[in-house]
Amino acid sequence: MSILLMVSRAGAGSVICASYGETDLSTQAEHSSTNRRDFLFVATGAVGAVGAAAVVWPLINQLNPDASTLALASIQYDVTPIAEGQSVTIMWRGLPVFVRHRTPKEIEEAQAVPLSDLKDPETDEARTKPGHEQWLIMIANCTHLGCIPVGESGDFDGWFCPCHGSHYDSAGRIRRGPAPKNLVVPPYEFLSDTLVQIG
Amino acid sequence: MSEHSTYVPGNAVEKWLDDRLPVVRFAKEHLMDFPTPKNLNYWWTFGAILVMCLGVQIVTGIILAMHYTPNVAMAFDSVEHIRRDVNGGRIIQATHAVGASMFFIALYIHMFRGLFYGSYKAPREILWILGVVIFLLTTATAFMGYILPWGQMSFWGATVISNIFTAIPLVGENIKQLVLGGFAVGNPTLNRFFSLHYLLPFIIAAVVALHIWALHVPGNNNPVGVDVKDSRDTVPFHPYYTMKDLYGMVLFMIPFAWFVFFAPDILGHADNYIMANAQVTPAHIVPEWYLLPFYTILRAIDFNILFIDSKLGGVIAMGGAMACLLVVPWLDTSKVRSGTFRPMFKWFYGLFVLNFIGLAYLGAQEAAEPYTTLAKVCTAYYFLYFLVILPVLSRIETPKPLPTSISESVLGKAHA
Numbered sequence A: 001m002s003i004l005l006m007v008s009r010a011g012a013g014s015v016i017c018a019s020y021g022e023t024d025l026s027t028q029a030e031h032s033s034t035n036r037r038d039f040l041f042v043a044t045g046a047v048g049a050v051g052a053a054a055v056v057w058p059l060i061n062q063l064n065p066d067a068s069t070l071a072l073a074s075i076q077y078d079v080t081p082i083a084e085g086q087s088v089t090i091m092w093r094g095l096p097v098f099v100r101h102r103t104p105k106e107i108e109e110a111q112a113v114p115l116s117d118l119k120d121p122e123t124d125e126a127r128t129k130p131g132h133e134q135w136l137i138m139i140a141n142c143t144h145l146g147c148i149p150v151g152e153s154g155d156f157d158g159w160f161c162p163c164h165g166s167h168y169d170s171a172g173r174i175r176r177g178p179a180p181k182n183l184v185v186p187p188y189e190f191l192s193d194t195l196v197q198i199g
Numbered sequence B: 001m002s003e004h005s006t007y008v009p010g011n012a013v014e015k016w017l018d019d020r021l022p023v024v025r026f027a028k029e030h031l032m033d034f035p036t037p038k039n040l041n042y043w044w045t046f047g048a049i050l051v052m053c054l055g056v057q058i059v060t061g062i063i064l065a066m067h068y069t070p071n072v073a074m075a076f077d078s079v080e081h082i083r084r085d086v087n088g089g090r091i092i093q094a095t096h097a098v099g100a101s102m103f104f105i106a107l108y109i110h111m112f113r114g115l116f117y118g119s120y121k122a123p124r125e126i127l128w129i130l131g132v133v134i135f136l137l138t139t140a141t142a143f144m145g146y147i148l149p150w151g152q153m154s155f156w157g158a159t160v161i162s163n164i165f166t167a168i169p170l171v172g173e174n175i176k177q178l179v180l181g182g183f184a185v186g187n188p189t190l191n192r193f194f195s196l197h198y199l200l201p202f203i204i205a206a207v208v209a210l211h212i213w214a215l216h217v218p219g220n221n222n223p224v225g226v227d228v229k230d231s232r233d234t235v236p237f238h239p240y241y242t243m244k245d246l247y248g249m250v251l252f253m254i255p256f257a258w259f260v261f262f263a264p265d266i267l268g269h270a271d272n273y274i275m276a277n278a279q280v281t282p283a284h285i286v287p288e289w290y291l292l293p294f295y296t297i298l299r300a301i302d303f304n305i306l307f308i309d310s311k312l313g314g315v316i317a318m319g320g321a322m323a324c325l326l327v328v329p330w331l332d333t334s335k336v337r338s339g340t341f342r343p344m345f346k347w348f349y350g351l352f353v354l355n356f357i358g359l360a361y362l363g364a365q366e367a368a369e370p371y372t373t374l375a376k377v378c379t380a381y382y383f384l385y386f387l388v389i390l391p392v393l394s395r396i397e398t399p400k401p402l403p404t405s406i407s408e409s410v411l412g413k414a415h416a
Helices: A002-020 A022-031 A036-061 A104-112 B012-020 B023-032 B042-065 B075-084 B089-116 B125-147 B152-167 B172-180 B187-216 B237-262 B289-300 B310-331 B343-363 B371-396 B406-415
Strands: A075-078 A087-092 A095-101 A135-139 A150-153 A158-161 A166-168 A174-176 A188-190 A195-198 B035-037 B234-236
Touching: A075 A087, A135 A195, B012 B023, B023 B237, B035 B237, B042 B089, B042 B187, B042 B237, B075 B089, B089 B125, B089 B237, B089 B289, B089 B343, B125 B152, B125 B187, B125 B289, B125 B310, B152 B172, B152 B187, B152 B310, B172 B187, B234 B237, B289 B310, B289 B343, B289 B371, B310 B371, B343 B371
Parallel strands: none
Antiparallel strands: A075 A195, A087 A095, A095 A135, A150 A158, A158 A166, A166 A174, A188 A195, B035 B234
16 A cells, blocks of 8 residues: 555656756655655565476476376275285375274274373274274375384284384274374275275 | 775776676685684694595596496495405595594594584584584485495394484484385485485585585684784785695695505494394494494483383484584573683683593493493483583683784793
8 A cells, every 4th residue: 555655656756857957856856755766676576486386386386296297196905805904005196005804802992092191082883884893994104204114013903113212002093102293094985895996 | 804805806808807707806815815813723724624525425426437337136246346346445445434533533623623612602503503413414415425335234223223214203204214115224225315416415515515604704703702803813824824825735645544544344233244234133233433423322221211111212312312412502601702711611621521522432332230330321321511510610600811912922932
């Protein structure tokens, strides 16, 4: 608003200058601390900054995941061959993903844990799909600094990350150690009883 | 700066050049006639040694880039190709890999020298800060270089370090993806790290030029830490220090060559001779030795501090450890530069050096007791030294009497 005001003042000044000659111009310049030149200076700078940002953005954005990386966003996997108590690690978006066929004992343990014991409270039901509680599907990178935890180990009958000592339980929830979050459950759904689509 | 010049163009051609581009005059003023305190000891030769290290890395690196392939399918094999097939490649690759370690040995000695002799104090604050900037750039360069052989440690080191970004609230995950060019370390990551690894040494060289510029305004600090008073306190840089620096370089080249010829892999990790595998984490991830002290500080914070979770806390501590170096000129306000004349500082400094070595040792150990507790103790001392001990010592310590001049200190020693 104030810039616009300056313009109209400066504009008026220049009109005076045009019609009444040099003397009026100098008086006007003495009285007004801002003039047309200041406006042009600010306006040019602003346009220049926007232009520079517009040029820089694509140069930075090229660093973001490219189309071929994003194209791997969705995969399908048949869980039939995985026996009870067995895990496999598959790749999704360049990330390893655990698919674990849990034993009844593990499911029971996971469901029995009171939420107040958890660092990142989440129920076992929230981490599995109804009717498919035996399947635990989660990204295999420790939420601390990304190592792959070792299965069927640690103090909570789940996973243990050897890098910095995080323990996860049989629902992949963080129980002890430096990791801040539970192992991440990717978006997935069961297309049939055995075919799962991740992503 | 030009008052030191004794340059007189010898002939008409030199005169002609001097009136247009006075490079000869510049070289004479700054590389030959520059007045340098006459009491510099061998700790002062590491500046020149570091310039040599940067040169060795750039020359060998440019050669390696002629044979290396930055692609996840071929990178690992191309490094083996260099080591086995390329003429002299075994030595050139080893020189580059060992050279990184030697670079950091010299860098740490150079920094600890500055910390002992108060080289960061007025009027050399900018000189010191530029040095810290060079240290950070070198660390980034070395880290990216370690990714290039695409072994297991390359891959998992990159994974662990890039996950540090996810500690940043809200935008952390996006920043990580921007840095990696994907959801995990992969081909885009390898390509961009190769590009940046080639670029950064030249940026380092530019900052080194600023560092030397900032050195040549106040001139060198020296082991007694008193200012140069007159020309009796100094000798010309050439031949006195060109020769001393060259001798230091030769001595430094002896262990360097020993590593290159007889133990090129001893400073590395066996797991890095297994090709990167995104599905298997090595049982025990260790960064390169020169990053270990800061890695220990990152790991030491395994507890939440108020609303800051342990992961972000670790990252803040590691960043803070480096930030302490940047602000040390304003933490240590003692007017006496040299630790030689500070009876209390000496002991705390000695303990700080041992503590830093301890931090490095602990970084290589697994995350279990008693190492985790020791890591907390050493991390605490690191911060205490900068944030409490240095400011407090500056107020309570009575320094020993300083010699009135560099000349006096040198002659006094000779008579004693």
